[in-house]
Amino acid sequence: MSTQPEAPDFTTLLRPVVRESSVSEVARLLLDHLAEGNLKPGTRLPAERQLADALHVARSSVRGALSALDVLGVIEVRPGSGSYVREGTSEFLPRAISWGMMLGTRHTRDLAEVRTFLEGVSARLAADRADADDVERLEGHLNRMREAGTDVRAFVESDLAFHLDLADISGNAVLGDILHSVRALLQGWTEHAGGIEDAVAETLREYGAVLDAIRAHDAEAADAAMVEHMRRAGDRLNPSPRADTEN
Numbered sequence: 001m002s003t004q005p006e007a008p009d010f011t012t013l014l015r016p017v018v019r020e021s022s023v024s025e026v027a028r029l030l031l032d033h034l035a036e037g038n039l040k041p042g043t044r045l046p047a048e049r050q051l052a053d054a055l056h057v058a059r060s061s062v063r064g065a066l067s068a069l070d071v072l073g074v075i076e077v078r079p080g081s082g083s084y085v086r087e088g089t090s091e092f093l094p095r096a097i098s099w100g101m102m103l104g105t106r107h108t109r110d111l112a113e114v115r116t117f118l119e120g121v122s123a124r125l126a127a128d129r130a131d132a133d134d135v136e137r138l139e140g141h142l143n144r145m146r147e148a149g150t151d152v153r154a155f156v157e158s159d160l161a162f163h164l165d166l167a168d169i170s171g172n173a174v175l176g177d178i179l180h181s182v183r184a185l186l187q188g189w190t191e192h193a194g195g196i197e198d199a200v201a202e203t204l205r206e207y208g209a210v211l212d213a214i215r216a217h218d219a220e221a222a223d224a225a226m227v228e229h230m231r232r233a234g235d236r237l238n239p240s241p242r243a244d245t246e247n
Contacts, residue, residue, distance in 0.1 A: 155200070
C-alpha cells in the first residue's frame with residue numbers, strides 16, 4: 001500500500017497574504033511552493049480554515065484559489081477527504097505560471113484576446129472541413145442553448161460543447177489542445193462574471209451567424225463571425241475594460 005507524502009509544517013511554511021480576500025495571491029503562493037518542491041505529489045493540503053488562518057485571508061479566497069488550481073489540474077479536490085497535489089504537477093507549473101494564471105484582470109484580458117484569435121482560426125478551418133454530420137452536431141449544441149434559457153449551467157455546458165466540437169471539426173489537434181488549455185484558465189473568470197439572462201438572445205444570434213457561415217463553407221465569414229462573437233462576449237463579461245489598467 002502506497003504511503004501519503006508527509007505534509008510540511010504549514011504554520012511556518014506559509015506567510016500571510018498581503019491583500020485580504022485575494023484569490024490570485026493565494027493561488028500564486030501555493031504555486032510558488034509547488035514549483036519550489038515544498039509540496040510533493042500526493043500531499044494533502046490543510047483544510048480551508050487552516051489555510052485561511054495561516055494566510056490571514058478569508059476562507060472564500062482560499063476556496064477560490066483551490067477551485068482554480070483544481071480546474072488547472074494542479075490539485076485534486078476529493079469531496080469529504082480534502083485537497084491533494086496531483087501527480088505530474090511539476091511539468092504543468094512552468095506553463096501555468098508563464099501564462100499568468102490568475103495574476104489579475106489585465107492578464108486575463110490578454111489571454112482572452114489570444115483566445116479570440118484562436119477561436120476565429122478554429123471556425124475558419126471548420127468551415128473548410130465540416131461535413132453534413134458536423135453541421136448537424138453544431139446545430140444540436142445551438143438548440144440545447146436555446147432550450148437552456150436562463151439555466152446558466154446548462155447554457156454554459158452547451159456553449160463549451162459548441163466550441164470543443166468546432167475545434168475537433170477544424171482537424172488541427174494542436175489548435176484544439178491550446179484552446180482547451182486557454183478555456184480552462186478562463187473558466188473561473190467566466191463563471192464569476194454574472195448571469196447570462198440578458199445575453200442569451202445576442203449569443204444565439206452570434207452563434208447562428210457562425211453556423212450559417214460554416215454551413216456555407218465560407219471560411220472568411222466564419223472567422224469574422226466568431227471573432228465578432230468573442231469580442232461581444234468579452235464585453236458582456238467585462239463591461240468596464242478601463243478597470244484593467246488599475247491592475
